[in-house]
Amino acid sequence: MTTPASQSKVALVIGAGDSTGGAIAKRFAKEGFIACVTRRSADKLQPLVDSIHAEGGQAFGYASDARKEDDVAALFTQIEAEHGPIEVMVFNIGANVPCSILEETARKYFKIWEMACLSGFLNAQQAARRMVKRGRGTILFTGATAGLRGSANFAAFAGAKHALRALAQSMARELGPQNIHVAHVVVDGAIDTDFIRTSFPERYALKDQDGILNPDHIAENYWYLHSQPRDAWTFELDLRPYMERW
Numbered sequence: 001m002t003t004p005a006s007q008s009k010v011a012l013v014i015g016a017g018d019s020t021g022g023a024i025a026k027r028f029a030k031e032g033f034i035a036c037v038t039r040r041s042a043d044k045l046q047p048l049v050d051s052i053h054a055e056g057g058q059a060f061g062y063a064s065d066a067r068k069e070d071d072v073a074a075l076f077t078q079i080e081a082e083h084g085p086i087e088v089m090v091f092n093i094g095a096n097v098p099c100s101i102l103e104e105t106a107r108k109y110f111k112i113w114e115m116a117c118l119s120g121f122l123n124a125q126q127a128a129r130r131m132v133k134r135g136r137g138t139i140l141f142t143g144a145t146a147g148l149r150g151s152a153n154f155a156a157f158a159g160a161k162h163a164l165r166a167l168a169q170s171m172a173r174e175l176g177p178q179n180i181h182v183a184h185v186v187v188d189g190a191i192d193t194d195f196i197r198t199s200f201p202e203r204y205a206l207k208d209q210d211g212i213l214n215p216d217h218i219a220e221n222y223w224y225l226h227s228q229p230r231d232a233w234t235f236e237l238d239l240r241p242y243m244e245r246w
Contacts, residue, residue, distance in 0.1 A: 009032070009033050011034070020187070037049070066122065072119075076126040089123065093120070094116060115160070117167070140183050146160075147184075150162070168184040172235050188238060211241050211244075
């Protein structure tokens with residue numbers, strides 16, 4: 001039996017890939033949330049949606065370009081009309097593309113900023129507008145070490161992630177007193193993905209020693225942030241394997 005929209009609670013994951021984003025969606029679905037997940041291609045979401053359904057949860061996939069303001073507004077309106085209030089919004093888009101500053105192009109620099117920062121603003125703003133009216137909600141941003149320091153050959157990514165962290169800080173200070181929990185998660189280290197397995201086999205070999213991040217364990221921390229009592233909210237949480245240098 002489908003839960004009426006007025007009684008439902010939705011967790012929206014922007015950028016629900018095959019590892020971290022998908023694991024976060026599964027974790028919230030396990031707690032009874034309707035997991036609404038997005039990627040630019042809806043077809044790529046079907047395995048995740050099917051997996052959540054197989055585990056007894058509810059999930060729906062949406063194709064969405066997170067960089068386009070009108071598309072983002074339409075997405076939020078559609079989800080709340082079809083499934084209920086968005087109680088949790090997770091922004092999980094990366095754009096980690098290395099390039100020497102001597103060879104970087106303005107076009108690619110701007111594109112990386114659009115993906116990793118502008119899209120974070122557009123989606124978080126839509127979530128905040130709805131949550132403030134209801135007087136509750138959680139907005140979680142996936143950050144990276146690049147948001148704390150810029151490494152060589154990552155000027156574009158570092159600039160975008162620094163800006164995303166600043167956005168999260170500003171939103172937390174403005175919205176916290178309105179009962180909206182805003183948090184920024186610094187994910188520092190390789191994650192157990194097919195990309196790491198095929199592109200960095202030596203790094204992936206550390207998996208047996210807990211040397212790379214397990215997406216399910218990352219997701220557990222996102223649930224933890226949402227579950228925190230408001231007298232002890234965390235703004236920034238660092239996640240890294242015990243052997244990671246920082």
